[in-house]
Amino acid sequence: MRSQPRVGVLAIQGDFEAHARALRRVGAEALLVRRAKELDGLDALILPGGESTTISKGMQRLGLYEPLRSFAESGRPVLGTCAGAILMAARVENHGVPSLALLDVTAVRNAYGTQVDSFVATVDPGAAPGLEGLRCVFIRAPQLRDPGPAVEVLARVDGAPVLVRQGNRFAATFHPELTEDPRVHALLLGEGDTAGPAPR
Numbered sequence: 001m002r003s004q005p006r007v008g009v010l011a012i013q014g015d016f017e018a019h020a021r022a023l024r025r026v027g028a029e030a031l032l033v034r035r036a037k038e039l040d041g042l043d044a045l046i047l048p049g050g051e052s053t054t055i056s057k058g059m060q061r062l063g064l065y066e067p068l069r070s071f072a073e074s075g076r077p078v079l080g081t082c083a084g085a086i087l088m089a090a091r092v093e094n095h096g097v098p099s100l101a102l103l104d105v106t107a108v109r110n111a112y113g114t115q116v117d118s119f120v121a122t123v124d125p126g127a128a129p130g131l132e133g134l135r136c137v138f139i140r141a142p143q144l145r146d147p148g149p150a151v152e153v154l155a156r157v158d159g160a161p162v163l164v165r166q167g168n169r170f171a172a173t174f175h176p177e178l179t180e181d182p183r184v185h186a187l188l189l190g191e192g193d194t195a196g197p198a199p200r
C-alpha cells in the first residue's frame with residue numbers, strides 16, 4: 001500500500017465521520033464515498049456502523065451493490081463495523097436486509113436484545129496477536145454466528161466472535177472508531193503487527 005493510503009468510508013448514514021477521523025489518526029487519507037465512481041483509486045474501504053436497513057436502501061438507490069462487491073473482489077481490504085458487518089454477512093437474521101454477501105457468517109441483528117442498548121467490553125484472552133486487551137464499544141450490536149471454514153475469528157467477547165476476517169474482508173460487531181485505540185484501523189491497512197499496544 002502507498003505511504004499515505006487512500007481509504008474510502010461509505011457515507012450514506014451512520015458514523016462515517018468518526019471513521020474518517022480514526023483513519024487520519026493512523027496516517028491514512030479518508031475519502032467519503034457516495035457514488036460508485038468514488039471507489040476508483042481507493043486502497044481500502046470501510047462500511048460504517050449505523051442502521052443497516054437505512055444504509056442498504058441508500059446503497060440500492062445509489063446503485064452501489066455491484067460496485068461494492070467488485071471492490072471487495074478486487075482484493076483490496078474492506079472493513080465493516082456493526083451495521084457494516086451486517087451488510088457484509090452472507091446471511092442476516094432478525095429483520096433480514098439485502099447484504100453484499102462478502103463474508104461466510106450469519107449476522108443476527110440486535111443480538112444483545114433491546115434491554116442492552118450499549119456496553120463496553122474487553123476481548124477474551126486468546127485474541128489474535130496484537131489485539132490483546134482490545135476494548136470494544138457495542139451499540140445495538142449484532143452477533144456473527146456460524147462462521148464458515150474460510151473465516152478466521154480474530155477476537156471474541158464472552159465467547160462470541162466480535163472481529164473476523166475472510167481474506168481481505170474484515171468485520172467487527174463493535175465500533176473501533178469510537179475509541180482512541182488505532183489497532184483495528186491499522187489492521188485494515190496491513191499494519192496490525194506494528195500497531196503496538198493500546199493507548200490507555
Ligand code: GLN
Pocket residue numbers: 048049050051052053081082083084086109110139140141142
Ligand atoms: N442495530 C443496527 C442494525 O441492525 C446496527 C447498530 C450499529 O451499527 N451500531 O443495523
